[in-house]
Amino acid sequence: MDIVTAKFLGPESTTERGIAMEKGKKEKYIIELKNLTKSYDGVRVVDSINLKIRENEFVTLLGPSGCGKTTTLRMIGGFEDPDEGEILFEGKLLNPVPPYKRNINTVFQRYALFPHMNVFENVAFGLRIKKLPKDEIQERVEKMLKMMDLQNFGKRHVDSLSGGQQQRVAIARALVNEPKVLLLDEPLGALDLKLRKEMQIELLDMQRSVGITFIYVTHDQEEALTMSDTVVVMNEGKIQQVGTPEDIYNEPTNRFVADFIGESNIIEAVMLEDKKVMFDGHVFDCVDTGFAPNEPVDVVIRPEDLKVTTPEQGMIRGTVTSVVFKGVHYEMLIENEYREYMVHSTLASPEGSVVGMTVQPFDIHVMKREGYGS
Amino acid sequence: MRKVRILAYPYSVWMAIFIVVPLILVLLYSFTEGDIRNLAALRFSTRSYERVLEPIYLKVIINSFVLATISTLCCLVLGYPVAMIVSRANPKVRGMLIMFLVVPMWMNFLLRTYAWMSILSPNGFLNRLLEVVGLPKLEIMPGKTAVLLGMIYNFLPFMILPIYTVLSKIDKQYIEAASDLGASKARTFFRIILPLSIPGVVSGITMVFLPAVSTFVISGLLGGGKTPLIGDLIEQQFMWEGNWHFGSSLSIILMVMILISMAIMSRIDRNGKQDENGYSKA
Numbered sequence: 001m002d003i004v005t006a007k008f009l010g011p012e013s014t015t016e017r018g019i020a021m022e023k024g025k026k027e028k029y030i031i032e033l034k035n036l037t038k039s040y041d042g043v044r045v046v047d048s049i050n051l052k053i054r055e056n057e058f059v060t061l062l063g064p065s066g067c068g069k070t071t072t073l074r075m076i077g078g079f080e081d082p083d084e085g086e087i088l089f090e091g092k093l094l095n096p097v098p099p100y101k102r103n104i105n106t107v108f109q110r111y112a113l114f115p116h117m118n119v120f121e122n123v124a125f126g127l128r129i130k131k132l133p134k135d136e137i138q139e140r141v142e143k144m145l146k147m148m149d150l151q152n153f154g155k156r157h158v159d160s161l162s163g164g165q166q167q168r169v170a171i172a173r174a175l176v177n178e179p180k181v182l183l184l185d186e187p188l189g190a191l192d193l194k195l196r197k198e199m200q201i202e203l204l205d206m207q208r209s210v211g212i213t214f215i216y217v218t219h220d221q222e223e224a225l226t227m228s229d230t231v232v233v234m235n236e237g238k239i240q241q242v243g244t245p246e247d248i249y250n251e252p253t254n255r256f257v258a259d260f261i262g263e264s265n266i267i268e269a270v271m272l273e274d275k276k277v278m279f280d281g282h283v284f285d286c287v288d289t290g291f292a293p294n295e296p297v298d299v300v301i302r303p304e305d306l307k308v309t310t311p312e313q314g315m316i317r318g319t320v321t322s323v324v325f326k327g328v329h330y331e332m333l334i335e336n337e338y339r340e341y342m343v344h345s346t347l348a349s350p351e352g353s354v355v356g357m358t359v360q361p362f363d364i365h366v367m368k369r370e371g372y373g374s
Numbered sequence: 375m376r377k378v379r380i381l382a383y384p385y386s387v388w389m390a391i392f393i394v395v396p397l398i399l400v401l402l403y404s405f406t407e408g409d410i411r412n413l414a415a416l417r418f419s420t421r422s423y424e425r426v427l428e429p430i431y432l433k434v435i436i437n438s439f440v441l442a443t444i445s446t447l448c449c450l451v452l453g454y455p456v457a458m459i460v461s462r463a464n465p466k467v468r469g470m471l472i473m474f475l476v477v478p479m480w481m482n483f484l485l486r487t488y489a490w491m492s493i494l495s496p497n498g499f500l501n502r503l504l505e506v507v508g509l510p511k512l513e514i515m516p517g518k519t520a521v522l523l524g525m526i527y528n529f530l531p532f533m534i535l536p537i538y539t540v541l542s543k544i545d546k547q548y549i550e551a552a553s554d555l556g557a558s559k560a561r562t563f564f565r566i567i568l569p570l571s572i573p574g575v576v577s578g579i580t581m582v583f584l585p586a587v588s589t590f591v592i593s594g595l596l597g598g599g600k601t602p603l604i605g606d607l608i609e610q611q612f613m614w615e616g617n618w619h620f621g622s623s624l625s626i627i628l629m630v631m632i633l634i635s636m637a638i639m640s641r642i643d644r645n646g647k648q649d650e651n652g653y654s655k656a
Contacts, residue, residue, distance in 0.1 A: 079550050099553045106554045112547035116569045125565075126555035177555065 029088075030055045030180060030213050031076065036085035038071055046071050047237035048085070053215065053230075055180075058207050060216045062224040063234035064260070069217045070109075070185055072234075076215065077106045077183050090180075105174035106183040110190070111166050113158040119145070119169050120154035126177040144176040147206075164195045171206070181213045188223065200226055221261050225249060233257050254367055258300040265306070265341050267299040269366070277366055280316055280338045284359070288366035298367045303331070303344040305363035314356015316341070320349050404622035422623040431607065435627065438604040441518065442587035445525040446533075449582045450575065452526070453533035457574070460534070461541035472538075475531050487524055487595050494520050494596065516598025524592040532581040540574030541567070576643040584632060604628055 031053040038046040046068040053059050061069035074080040076087060078099030087094040094102065105126070113122050123144055127137045145151050148168040158166060167187060174182055187203075188196045204227050207214045218224055224231050225245040233240040233248060233256075241253045252258035258266055269279035271291040277284050279299060291297060311317050318336035330348040334341045334355060341357065349355050404423070406416035425431065460471045478486060493499045494515035501511045514520050544567060552562040590605030599606075604624060611621030 077550075077554060079553075099550070100556050100558055104554075106551070108547050108551060110545075110547060112545065112551040114548060114551070114566060125552070125557075129556045129561060129565075173551075173555065 028055055029053060030057075030090055031215070032086075032088040032091075033072070033076075034086040034088070036072065036075060036087065037083050038068075038075060038080060039083055044237050046075070046082075049234075049237075049239055051232060051239065051242065053213060056211050056213055058204070058214045058216065058227060058229045059232060060218060060224040060228040060230070061232050061234055062218060062221060062260075063240075065219055067234040068237040069219075069234050073106075073183050073185055073215060073217050076181075077104060078102050103179055104181045104183060105177050105179040106185065107167075107170045107174050107187045109185045109187070111170040111187075113166055113169055113173070115158060117158070118154065119150065119156050119158060119161070122158060122169055123173045123176050125173065130177075140176055144172045148172045163191050164199065167191065167199065171203075175206075175210060175212070179212065181215060182207075184214060184216045186218055187216075188218075188220075196223075203227065225261070233260065235260070251365060252300055252367060254370055255298050258298075258365070258367065263303050263342055263344075265301045265303065265339075267301065267339065268369075269297050269299040271295045271297045271366060275361075277364060280336060282315055284315065284364055285361040286364040286366055287362050288364075291366070291368075296369045298369050300365040300367060301341075301359055301363060303342040304329070306341060306343045306345075306357045306359055308332070308334075308343060308345050308347070308349055309356040309358055311354050311356045314358055316357045316359075317354065318357065320351050320353050320355060323348050323351055400622045400625055402622075403618050404626045407619055410618045419619075422617075422620040423627075425620055426623055426627055431624075434602050434607050435604050435631075437601060438587055439631070441522060441525070441593075441601075441603065442583055445522055445529065445586050446579055446583045448522070448526045449530050449533040450579065453530055453578065454537055454575070457534045457537035457541055460538050475534055479531055483528065484591060486528060487592055490520070490524050490527060491515070491595055494523065515596055516600050518597065518601050520596040521593045521601060521603075524596045525586050525589065528592065529582040529586055532585075533578040536577040536581065537571060537574040540571050544570050573643055576639050580636060580639055583635065587632065588628060 029052045031051075033049050033051040036046055036049040037044060045066070049068075049072060061072060063069050071080060075082050076094075078094075078097065082095065089097075089102070089104075114125065117125070120141055123141045124137050127140060132140075142151070142154075145154060148171065150165065150168055150172065153161065153165065153169075158169065161169065167190075170187070184203075188199050191199060200223060203214075216224075216227065225248070228245055230242060231245055231248045232242050235256050241248055241257045243251070248257065248261055252261060252264075255266055258264045267279050269277050271277050271288075271294070272283060273293055274289040274291070275286055277286050277288070277297065277299060286299075316336060318334040318341065320332055321335050321340070322333040324331045325348075326344075329344045329346050332343045332345060332349065334343055334357065343357065402413075402416070403410060405418060405420065407419040407421060408416045410416075426435070456475075460468055460475075463471060491498070495501075496511070496513065496515070498515070504511060514523075548566050548570065549562055552566045553559075557565060588605045590603060590609045593601060593603045593606055597603075602610075604627075608621050608624045608628070611617045611624065615621075
């Protein structure tokens with residue numbers, strides 16, 4: 001599996017940190033998590049996580065609620081102490097450093113703007129703590145407010161701002177400190193859909209222009225795919241897959257990832273030999289290799305990769321049981337004797353009609369069956 | 375709305391009979407002289423107000439304010455950290471701590487003050503303890519110190535509870551955000567927690583200062599009449615001297631002074647908050 005921007009660390013590398021550091025010279029990592037673990041009431045909410053994050057990377061921790069993504073972020077920010085494992089910042093151990101001494105800033109889920117200060121003072125807070133000269137504070141805050149399109153809001157009280165404006169103040173307050181890493185905990189969760197889309201683009205532009213590493217937590221898979229250089233899919237405290245959005249979408253490593261990212265048909269199949277997989281009583285050509293002969297596997301086919309044809313031309317045949325118009329496409333459920341397929345197509349076939357379906361070899365994604373083999 | 379308003383009628387009547395009418399009477403008596411039982415025969419006079427300005431009475435008023443201010447400050451200094459500790463404690467411990475604070479208030483105020491008498495009196499618990507240890511006896515009762523101790527003890531919960539309420543409502547995210555932006559614990563306290571807790575401090579000060587400035591039982595029992603307060607003076611005029619005119623003007627003076635101090639407090643409370651247009655003054 002080819003992961004371009006972030007890599008798993010094998011468990012052996014924690015014991016051989018020196019070697020890991022040697023390797024680190026080639027590719028500069030700003031944050032490394034090694035066997036990071038945290039439990040609450042005996043439940044491992046974060047379970048031996050290993051992750052390397054490069055400088056200027058936009059990394060998204062994606063997963064359902066309770067998957068440990070926020071806890072991981074809070075440990076990087078210093079608000080939770082890990083039970084086990086190490087957090088390295090530019091190769092140095094970060095665990096004992098209190099949050100106020102970390103060169104990391106956070107945009108909180110509910111923004112946490114100080115209610116007794118106006119917008120200017122909120123943004124200036126970090127600089128005032130650093131005791132910078134007054135004119136420098138003035139200059140930097142004004143520049144930041146301008147960048148966030150908030151130049152006339154300095155004297156406004158934070159409670160009088162809209163959600164989107166508060167969100168921009170929260171980002172300005174963090175970025176004005178010029179952190180090396182910005183942590184964002186579901187920062188767009190409280191905004192309505194349209195504003196959220198706008199802010200996604202704005203955030204992405206901002207990250208490109210300031211050149212800061214963003215670690216972004218969300219449960220919204222579309223948001224993760226839109227914004228990230230690297231997506232880290234988490235479930236039950238464990239990393240499921242690390243990869244580019246394309247990797248994650250096109251080559252999910254397991255059932256959970258395939259199911260969580262987008263819609264998919266997950267099929268139990270048998271890998272007969274390299275590039276030959278059998279399900280629904282047919283042998284299909286595929287592009288995957290490296291499985292044992294007759295190994296049980298899971299196959300993922302995205303709904304848009306199934307093409308509806310006449311029954312005679314189809315590799316799989318079935319009856320249309322439901323057609324729903326979704327705007328860009330129709331969502332059809334097509335049933336055969338083995339299972340029900342979800343198909344996205346711009347053309348609808350009438351309910352009750354018998355149709356065929358074809359799928360290209362490279363659209364059949366074969367995944368290792370969980371609990372099988374190693 | 376209209377139906378709900380009906381529910382307020384009993385209170386309105388109650389207020390009219392037992393608050394507004396007596397207030398008018400007190401105001402009336404304070405500006406008159408003559409037989410208090412014959413309202414028609416009362417003559418306008420400012421004599422009782424002039425009497426308030428006599429040095430002996432002025433001293434009592436000033437004394438009351440000084441003692442009330444000191445005990446309020448002591449309550450604040452003692453109470454704030456306690457409120458802080460309680461608000462930070464885990465829920466089980468917190469409930470117990472609040473119980474400890476509230477339980478003494480279930481006991482009668484007089485009884486609690488009598489308890490202090492037996493602790494502080496010349497042959498009381500404190501002095502016997504000192505004797506056993508071999509230290510000289512303390513002569514704090516009767517006296518100002520004893521009055522102060524009594525006031526602080528009795529009014530401390532009224533300082534702690536409002537501050538605790540406000541502190542426990544402060545969103546932890548603000549504290550995390552301050553820490554995230556580089557503020558140490560001390561800085562976070564002075565720049566975030568303290569300013570956000572001002573409403574609690576203000577209502578705590580109000581709730582301690584008001585009863586402290588008008589108290590009369592504590593000074594009578596623990597001060598032994600050596601340090602009369604304005605409350606004692608008013609009680610004396612109504613109960614023993616029978617001079618309702620003088621008592622009334624003392625009451626009015628006390629009321630005006632309390633109103634002024636409350637106005638000052640509410641201004642402090644409002645400071646730093648935004649005006650109607652959402653622009654902050656600071």
